[in-house]
Amino acid sequence: MNKYSMLKHDDKLAIGVSGGKDSLSLLYVLKKFLDRHGWQAPIAVTIDEGVKGYRDESLEIVKSFCSNLKIKNVIISYRQLFGVDIDEAVIRRPTKKMSSCSMCGTFRRRAMDLAAESLGANVIATAHNLDDQLQTFMINMFAGDTERIGWIYPESVSYSRNGIKKIKPFIEIYELEIAFYALQRQIPFQSEECPYMNESIRTDIRRFINHLEKSRPGIKYNAYNSMMKISKDLRSLSTHIDENNCSICGRLSSNEICSVCKTQKTLADTILSEAFSYDL
Numbered sequence: 001m002n003k004y005s006m007l008k009h010d011d012k013l014a015i016g017v018s019g020g021k022d023s024l025s026l027l028y029v030l031k032k033f034l035d036r037h038g039w040q041a042p043i044a045v046t047i048d049e050g051v052k053g054y055r056d057e058s059l060e061i062v063k064s065f066c067s068n069l070k071i072k073n074v075i076i077s078y079r080q081l082f083g084v085d086i087d088e089a090v091i092r093r094p095t096k097k098m099s100s101c102s103m104c105g106t107f108r109r110r111a112m113d114l115a116a117e118s119l120g121a122n123v124i125a126t127a128h129n130l131d132d133q134l135q136t137f138m139i140n141m142f143a144g145d146t147e148r149i150g151w152i153y154p155e156s157v158s159y160s161r162n163g164i165k166k167i168k169p170f171i172e173i174y175e176l177e178i179a180f181y182a183l184q185r186q187i188p189f190q191s192e193e194c195p196y197m198n199e200s201i202r203t204d205i206r207r208f209i210n211h212l213e214k215s216r217p218g219i220k221y222n223a224y225n226s227m228m229k230i231s232k233d234l235r236s237l238s239t240h241i242d243e244n245n246c247s248i249c250g251r252l253s254s255n256e257i258c259s260v261c262k263t264q265k266t267l268a269d270t271i272l273s274e275a276f277s278y279d280l
C-alpha cells in the first residue's frame with residue numbers, strides 16, 4: 001500500500017466485499033490497519049448480482065462478519081440499479097458472445113462507483129490479487145486489447161475524473177496465500193462458485209497458470225513482474241480518456257454511449273424484438 005501510495009489519513013474508504021476469502025480478508029486487514037492508525041472506519045459494499053442460489057449465502061456471511069467487526073454493510077443490487085439481474089440478462093442476451101461475466105463486470109464497476117458516490121467515499125478498495133491481475137493481463141492479450149493492459153498498473157487507476165480512487169491492496173499477493181490467511185484467521189467465507197464462472201475464458205487461464213505454477217514454482221511472480229513493466233510502459237502511451245458524456249446517462253465515457261447503457265440497451269432491444277415477433 002505504501003509502494004503505490006494507496007491510502008492517506010483522511011480518505012473515506014468503500015470496500016467491495018463479495019463474501020469470498022479475498023474480500024473478507026481484505027476487509028479484516030484494512031479494518032485492523034485503519035483502527036491502528038485511528039483513521040475513519042471503512043464501509044463494506046456488497047453487490048447482489050442476482051444469481052439465484054449463489055449470492056444469498058454470501059450476503060448472510062458478509063452481514064454477520066461486518067456485524068462482528070462493527071462495520072457498516074451496504075447491499076446494492078443490479079436489479080435495483082439497472083433494472084435487470086444477471087440471471088435475467090443471461091436469458092435476454094442476443095448472443096452468448098455477450099458473456100455473463102463481461103456484463104457482470106461492466107455493471108459491477110458502475111455499481112461500485114454509484115455506491116461510493118452515494119456514501120461519500122473517495123476511495124474504492126477491491127480484493128484483486130496477483131492471480132486475478134495475471135489472468136486479466138492474459139485475457140486482454142488474447143483479446144488484442146493492449147490499452148486495457150495499461151490500466152492494470154496500480155498508478156494507472158488512481159483518481160479518475162469522478163474523483164474516486166481505486167486501489168487493490170492485494171495486487172502482489174498470491175490467491176493461495178490469501179486463502180491460507182483466511183483459514184488461519186478463521187475467517188468464514190463462501191466457497192460456493194458462481195454457476196456462470198465457466199463461461200469466461202478466465203477459468204481456463206486460471207487453470208493453465210496454476211498448472212504452470214505447480215511444476216515451476218515462482219513462475220506467477222516472474223510473470224507478474226513482467227506484466228507490471230509492460231503495463232507501466234503501455235500506460236504512458238495510452239490515449240484513453242473518458243472525455244465524453246454518455247448520451248443516455250450523462251456519465252463520463254470514452255464513447256458516445258457508455259458500456260453500461262450499451263449493455264442495458266442491447267438487453268432491452270431483445271425484449272422488444274421478442275414482443276414484436278410474438279405479435280406477428
Ligand code: SF4
Binds near residue numbers: 049086100194195197
Ligand atoms: S463468475 Fe461472472 S457472472 Fe458470476 S459473479 Fe463472477 S463475474 Fe459475475
